[in-house]
Every structure is written in C-alpha cells, then in structure tokens.
Amino acid sequence: MHRLLALLTGLAIAALPAPGALRADAHDTDSLYAVVHCMQAKAPTYVALERDIWLPMHAERVERGLLNSWSLYATEYGDRSDCSHYTVETYRGREQLNAAKQFDEIFAAVHRRKDFEASMAATWGARRHVSSWLWRLVDSTGIAPHRYAIVNLMRADDPVAYERMESRVFKAGHEVLLEGGHRAGWSIYALVSPGGTDIPYNYSTVDFVDHLNPVPMAEAMMAAHPDRDIEAMHDLLELREQVRSETWTLLVTTNDSR
Numbered sequence: 472m473h474r475l476l477a478l479l480t481g482l483a484i485a486a487l488p489a490p491g492a493l494r495a496d497a498h499d500t501d502s503l504y505a506v507v508h509c510m511q512a513k514a515p516t517y518v519a520l521e522r523d524i525w526l527p528m529h530a531e532r533v534e535r536g537l538l539n540s541w542s543l544y545a546t547e548y549g550d551r552s553d554c555s556h557y558t559v560e561t562y563r564g565r566e567q568l569n570a571a572k573q574f575d576e577i578f579a580a581v582h583r584r585k586d587f588e589a590s591m592a593a594t595w596g597a598r599r600h601v602s603s604w605l606w607r608l609v610d611s612t613g614i615a616p617h618r619y620a621i622v623n624l625m626r627a628d629d630p631v632a633y634e635r636m637e638s639r640v641f642k643a644g645h646e647v648l649l650e651g652g653h654r655a656g657w658s659i660y661a662l663v664s665p666g667g668t669d670i671p672y673n674y675s676t677v678d679f680v681d682h683l684n685p686v687p688m689a690e691a692m693m694a695a696h697p698d699r700d701i702e703a704m705h706d707l708l709e710l711r712e713q714v715r716s717e718t719w720t721l722l723v724t725t726n727d728s729r
Contacts, residue, residue, distance in 0.1 A: 503539065503608035504562045505660060509554035509601040517556070517597040518543070522723050524590050527581045528574065529560070530725045535577075537570050539563045542724035544620060549717030553601050557719060606660035606675065610638045612646050614656030616726075617679040620719045624672040627711040630661070633674065636707045643695035644688060645678075653686040655679040672714045683718065 512518070521543045529541035539561040546555055562568040578587045627633035637659045645657035656679035662672065680686075692704055 501564045504565075504568045504663070505606040505608065506560040506562070506568075507604045507606065508558045508560075509603070510556045510558060511553060511599040511601050512555045512597065513599055514597040516593070518545075518722060520590075520594055520597050521556075521558070524582070524585075524594065526723050526725065528577045531577050531581050532573075533725050537567065537573065538725075539567065540724065540726050542726065543722045544719035545722055547619065547718045547720040549715075549719075556598075556722075604665065605663040607663050609634055609659045609661050609674075610642060611658035612642065612649055612654075612656050614658070614679055615649075617655035617681055618721055619680050619683060620721065621678040621680065621716065622719060623676045623678070623716045624714045625674040625676060625711045626672050626714055627674055629710060630673070633710045634659070634661075636710050637676070640696070640699075640704060640707060641692070644692040647691040647694050648686055648688070651687075651691070653680075653684075653691075655681055674711065 510517075526541070526543075529538060532538035533540065540559075541561075542559045544557045544559065546557070575587055578585070578590065582590065625633075642657070645654060648654040649656060658677045658679075660675045660677070662670070662674065689701060693701055696704065
C-alpha cells in the first residue's frame with residue numbers, strides 16, 4: 472500500500488471479515504503486519520512534526536524491538552480529500568504488534584528538552600487521524616530503497632487461488648523487473664481489519680519504484696516463465712478485481728539505512 476500514506480490503534484476484527492481476514496487470523500505468530508493510518512494535514516507544519524517529533528520516536532521504538540519500521544508517505548496521485556498522507560508501521564509478529572506503545576516514555580528518552588503535552592497538542596492541531604487498516608504480509612520480493620509506492624487495492628473472491636497466483640506466477644515476473652532496475656520491490660498483503668460487506672477490497676499489492684516510467688511486465692513474465700503461455704498467465708488476472716490504485720511518495724522512514 473506511506474506508498475505506498477498514515478501511515479498509524481486498537482483495531483477489532485469486524486463481525487463480517489473479508490475472506491483474507493479469516494486466513495490471516497489462522498496464520499503463525501511470526502507474520503509481518505502493516506498498520507496503515509490515513510492522515511489529513513490541517514497545517515503546513517504537519518510533515519515537519521512527523522519528521523522532527525515522531526520519526527525519532529519511531530526509530531527509538533525500532534531500536535527497542537517494539538516496531539519493525541515506520542514510514543510517512545504523501546498521496547501523489549489519488550484522492551486527497553480524506554487522506555493527504557499515510558503513515559505505515561510494520562510489526563514482526565503478534566507480540567510486537569500488541570506491545571504497549573510507550574509513547575510518553577519514548578518521548579522523554581529522545582526529546583529531553585521538549586514538552587510532551589505541547590508536542591502532542593501540536594500534532595493533533597496539524598493533522599486529523601481519519602482511519603486505519605491492519606494488513607498481513609502474504610508474500611514479497613526483496614525491497615530496495617525507493618521513492619514511490621504504487622498501492623493497488625484488490626478484491627479476490629477465492630483467496631487461496633488468488634494468493635497462489637500472485638506467489639507462484641506473478642512474483643517471479645516482479646523479481647525480473649527488480650533485477651532489471653524497473654522496480655525496487657513488490658509485496659502482497661491480506662486485509663485483517665476493518666471488514667464487512669461495505670469494504671470493497673480484501674487484498675493490496677504494492678509496487679515499490681524509483682520512477683513512474685512504464686515497466687515491461689509482459690516481457691518480464693515471459694522471461695520468468697519461458698514455458699508458459701502469456702495469454703494464459705494474463706487470464707489468471709480474472710482471479711481478482713482491481714478496485715483502486717494510488718501512488719504515494721515516500722517522505723521519511725526509519726529504513727533509510729536499509
């Protein structure tokens with residue numbers, strides 16, 4: 472799905488979960504989870520607050536093993552009326568996901584000369600926290616440093632067949648694009664929460680890129696699967712409906728040293 476941009480929460484599984492959510496609950500405790508927060512900037516100081524106040528705090532959470540990574544994205548191409556930015560937190564396993572946030576303690580450790588309540592008030596004055604999503608990583612290539620995340624929201628009525636198609640067929644094509652410098656990485660996530668019949672998607676794929684040029688996807692798929700028919704592989708896309716696609720610009724991240 473920043474891109475991928477709120478990137479931050481007590482999330483409950485809805486009474487009518489998306490198909491992917493039931494499978495996510497049954498997964499092992501070492502899964503990678505992504506918590507995405509939709510943020511609407513209310514003041515021009517918003518990005519500076521995330522960078523100067525929150526980035527050091529999240530970096531400290533990473534250092535303490537409370538968080539895997541944190542990133543801030545801006546919506547480059549997409550509807551900005553609700554979500555001008557996204558923050559994305561990733562957690563390695565359920566224990567890390569459910570650990571106490573410890574924001575007051577973390578703040579005191581990294582901002583010794585700043586006032587906690589004043590900084591929190593400045594944050595709430597600069598942004599509106601609109602909504603949040605909890606995703607579980609299904610599969611991924613390696614992910615290199617990148618400028619953009621292209622977030623594609625998908626609806627799959629047969630989660631098993633769809634995940635198999637992405638992992639066994641299309642992942643190899645994305646790896647060819649990665650090796651050729653056309654992509655910085657690719658991931659697929661299953662939606663855990665929210666759920667229900669009014670949520671039109673249950674998966675997302677994210678293309679991480681350094682540029683927005685067209686990519687030779689067909690050529691990459693043929694290189695990855697020289698013995699398979701390209702039309703037959705294209706027909707597999709019928710296993711999912713692409714609901715929406717947005718492009719996010721990465722602004723700051725704890726993964727700069729990645």
